[in-house]
Amino acid sequence: MTQGDPLQFQCPIPVSERDTVQLAHGGGGRMMRRLIEEMLLPRFLEGRSPTQAGPPHDSAVVELGGAKLAFTTDSFVVSPLFFPGGDIGRLAVFGTVNDLAMAGARPCYLSCSLILEEGTPLATVDRVVSSMQQAAREVPVEIVTGDTKVVDRGKGDGIFINTAGIGLVDREINISPSRVQPGDVILVSGDLGRHGIAILSVREGLEFEGATHSDCASLAGLVRDLLELGSGVHCLRDLTRGGLAAALIEIAEHSQTAFQVEEPAIPVNDTVQAACELLGLDPLFVANEGRLVAIVEKSAAQRALEILHRHGGDFRPAIIGSVGEASRGFVELRNGFGGRRLLDLLSGEQMPRIC
Amino acid sequence: MKYVDEYRDHKAVLAMADAIRRITTIPWKIMEVCGGQTHAIVRFCLDEMLPEQISLIHGPGCPVCVTPVEVIDHAIAIALRPEVILCSFGDMLRVPGSARDLLWVKSAGGDVRIVYSPMDAVQLARAHPDRQVVFFAIGFETTAPANVMAVLQAERLRLENFSVLMSHVLVPPAIRAVLDSPLNVVQGFLAAGHVCTVMGTSDYPAIVEQYRVPIVVTGFEPLDILHGIYLCVRQLEAGEAKLENQYARMVRPEGNLSARAVLDKVLRVVDQKWRGVGTIPQSGWALRPEYEQFDARVRFPVSQRSAEPASPCIAGEILQGHQKPCACPAFGRECTPESPLGAPMVSAEGACAAYYRYRRHRDTPRIGSGQR
Numbered sequence: 001m002t003q004g005d006p007l008q009f010q011c012p013i014p015v016s017e018r019d020t021v022q023l024a025h026g027g028g029g030r031m032m033r034r035l036i037e038e039m040l041l042p043r044f045l046e047g048r049s050p051t052q053a054g055p056p057h058d059s060a061v062v063e064l065g066g067a068k069l070a071f072t073t074d075s076f077v078v079s080p081l082f083f084p085g086g087d088i089g090r091l092a093v094f095g096t097v098n099d100l101a102m103a104g105a106r107p108c109y110l111s112c113s114l115i116l117e118e119g120t121p122l123a124t125v126d127r128v129v130s131s132m133q134q135a136a137r138e139v140p141v142e143i144v145t146g147d148t149k150v151v152d153r154g155k156g157d158g159i160f161i162n163t164a165g166i167g168l169v170d171r172e173i174n175i176s177p178s179r180v181q182p183g184d185v186i187l188v189s190g191d192l193g194r195h196g197i198a199i200l201s202v203r204e205g206l207e208f209e210g211a212t213h214s215d216c217a218s219l220a221g222l223v224r225d226l227l228e229l230g231s232g233v234h235c236l237r238d239l240t241r242g243g244l245a246a247a248l249i250e251i252a253e254h255s256q257t258a259f260q261v262e263e264p265a266i267p268v269n270d271t272v273q274a275a276c277e278l279l280g281l282d283p284l285f286v287a288n289e290g291r292l293v294a295i296v297e298k299s300a301a302q303r304a305l306e307i308l309h310r311h312g313g314d315f316r317p318a319i320i321g322s323v324g325e326a327s328r329g330f331v332e333l334r335n336g337f338g339g340r341r342l343l344d345l346l347s348g349e350q351m352p353r354i355c
Numbered sequence: 356m357k358y359v360d361e362y363r364d365h366k367a368v369l370a371m372a373d374a375i376r377r378i379t380t381i382p383w384k385i386m387e388v389c390g391g392q393t394h395a396i397v398r399f400c401l402d403e404m405l406p407e408q409i410s411l412i413h414g415p416g417c418p419v420c421v422t423p424v425e426v427i428d429h430a431i432a433i434a435l436r437p438e439v440i441l442c443s444f445g446d447m448l449r450v451p452g453s454a455r456d457l458l459w460v461k462s463a464g465g466d467v468r469i470v471y472s473p474m475d476a477v478q479l480a481r482a483h484p485d486r487q488v489v490f491f492a493i494g495f496e497t498t499a500p501a502n503v504m505a506v507l508q509a510e511r512l513r514l515e516n517f518s519v520l521m522s523h524v525l526v527p528p529a530i531r532a533v534l535d536s537p538l539n540v541v542q543g544f545l546a547a548g549h550v551c552t553v554m555g556t557s558d559y560p561a562i563v564e565q566y567r568v569p570i571v572v573t574g575f576e577p578l579d580i581l582h583g584i585y586l587c588v589r590q591l592e593a594g595e596a597k598l599e600n601q602y603a604r605m606v607r608p609e610g611n612l613s614a615r616a617v618l619d620k621v622l623r624v625v626d627q628k629w630r631g632v633g634t635i636p637q638s639g640w641a642l643r644p645e646y647e648q649f650d651a652r653v654r655f656p657v658s659q660r661s662a663e664p665a666s667p668c669i670a671g672e673i674l675q676g677h678q679k680p681c682a683c684p685a686f687g688r689e690c691t692p693e694s695p696l697g698a699p700m701v702s703a704e705g706a707c708a709a710y711y712r713y714r715r716h717r718d719t720p721r722i723g724s725g726q727r
Contacts, residue, residue, distance in 0.1 A: 020459075020462045020463070021462065022458055022459075022462050023458075023461075023462075024458070030692075030693055031693065264365075270356050273356050273359070274356055277356070277359060279471065280446075335365075335399055335400065336363070336364075336365030336368070337365045337368045337369050337372070337399070337400075337404065337577070338369075338400075338404070339399050339400025339401070339403060339404070340400060341397070341398060341400060341712075341713035341714065342712065342713050342714060342715060344711070344712050344713075344715075346692070
């Protein structure tokens with residue numbers, strides 16, 4: 001079955017799981033999605049038609065004073081604050097910039113809210129803020145407003161950062177999951193899982209052969225070039241928590257299409273793969289901070305791949321699959337020997353396996 | 356990546372599947388004992404590459420799934436104590452006890468931490484002399500050496516605040532239990548390669564001889580598993596029953612002698628309860644009396660008795676290979692990874708979770724073909 005409909009496996013009992021917030025509610029999996037869909041969206045989108053609200057996307061795209069704006073926000077609570085390949089400051093700038101870029105926007109302005117824990121060395125704060133300044137220059141984007149709060153010792157983790165951002169979207173650009181259609185081609189901008197494994201290696205004191213650096217980077221320049229392909233670019237999504245898997249599943253479900261992904265085509269570097277094999281993790285679910293998935297018209301696929309190569313050929317960008325017809329969205333992985341399996345959201349975060 | 360790529364090479368894998376097809380003439384039922392193998396079989400769709408006559412039966416080899424509910428309740432009770440840091444492998448945290456799981460304890464304020472090695476728990480005990488650090492030591496023979504080394508390390512460091520809550524299970528008695536069952540249909544076994552890496556293969560000739568059943572010690576990559584099936588089918592077709600070692604790159608007949616020596620020093624074999632299966636004689640390990648000071652059961656005794664909650668879950672039948680996950684009336688309905696009714700739906704190695712994760716979009720599943 002490649003084009004047919006999947007079985008409906010709906011749980012007849014209501015959400016019974018838990019009556020308090022669990023870490024899994026922030027893990028990018030099913031529990032987080034339920035929290036958003038069942039508690040937040042019904043309240044905040046009340047009175048707006050589904051068309052007005054649009055499909056879930058990295059940024060909201062709104063009309064204001066004759067301009068088309070992308071607007072987004074993100075909070076950063078990473079521990080440790082500094083890790084191989086980046087730090088919380090770079091993440092806070094690039095994360096929001098990337099969310100804007102995924103709507104096809106040119107990032108313009110960011111805000112910066114710092115929540116500082118009492119007792120955190122000012123030198124640490126200075127290092128993080130300098131890093132934000134540097135990252136903003138690289139994009140480029142301007143940080144134009146902000147806020148600082150201090151919480152009691154023990155009630156924060158050194159530094160939490162929230163950034164919000166706005167960007168300008170050209171009139172003719174329309175990038176959204178709803179534009180994905182059968183026949184489209186799926187590309188990924190580089191190898192997966194570097195950020196998650198880099199964080200794990202420092203957080204848990206695990207050492208892996210070969211350095212693992214986070215892929216933390218701005219995708220704004222890459223998206224700007226991809227937009228040269230005009231209306232051939234249907235959907236973009238940066239890969240963060242939940243990894244490639246969560247991004248693909250969400251887009252497939254919202255576009256009501258069947259994604260066929262060729263597992264051997266998905267780039268994963270040896271260090272990340274080794275770490276994942278060792279810990280029983282699936283690299284498709286591991287976090288990234290500088291990779292995107294692009295869903296483009298078939299005729300634009302080769303040119304899109306060339307652009308991805310121009311921006312990071314070393315990261316092994318690749319065409320990984322295609323979009324097929326279905327009345328209910330899902331993602332199917334095909335392995336090298338013809339096996340097909342469903343790619344499904346996890347409940348919460350991946351748990352390392354016992355053996 | 357070396358030791359992975361060559362065992363997932365699609366040409367070699369397809370050739371091995373062909374070889375199995377060529378030698379198979381009649382139906383055979385083969386059990387892979389280990390949950391890691393089940394996971395690989397479902398993830399790589401290896402069962403669908405086999406001829407129709409061969410059914411794979413998923414065995415009880417997921418240590419997380421078979422950890423008894425009362426042990427999980429005990430871990431929860433310990434973890435709720437304010438002085439305790441409870442350390443566990445990650446996938447144990449979501450397994451339901453009779454009412455709650457360890458993740459709930461964490462959100463309720465209990466200090467529950469995921470560790471990657473029991474040695475990390477020893478380090479925590481050193482770093483927090485004012486706290487009681489308890490390591491939830493579960494697993495098959497594979498994880499036991501590291502768990503035992505943690506106890507020996509704690510002894511060497513004279514740590515008075517470190518203990519283990521042990522629930523270790525052994526593979527050979529489980530194979531015997533499957534064979535002794537009057538409902539048994541299994542005709543050949545793939546034994547768990549990593550278990551034999553530690554323990555060697557000396558337990559198996561007696562089983563092979565007594566039950567006239569082929570046993571093939573098998574690895575975990577797609578090519579390993581298909582090769583193990585090939586060797587098993589070849590024996591079955593030839594009417595033979597012997598022990599073969601497919602995983603010779605890792606497994607020596609005597610196993611890892613230094614690991615076995617420390618296991619013998621610290622542990623004794625005991626009767627052990629398996630969740631969903633029942634008590635299997637001489638199928639578990641507990642600390643020897645001379646290491647009692649590191650036994651969390653002694654340090655934190657509990658009085659309440661746990662009862663397995665009533666549910667439509669058929670985990671027991673699944674763990675014994677009598678049913679496939681999709682035969683369960685609750686599968687994918689009342690029972691999902693978010694609200695599991697039984698442990699096989701929780702652990703990544705559990706058969707139900709593997710089927711749920713990889714297979715539930717199929718409209719015409721071949722899974723279950725050839726099933727009793």
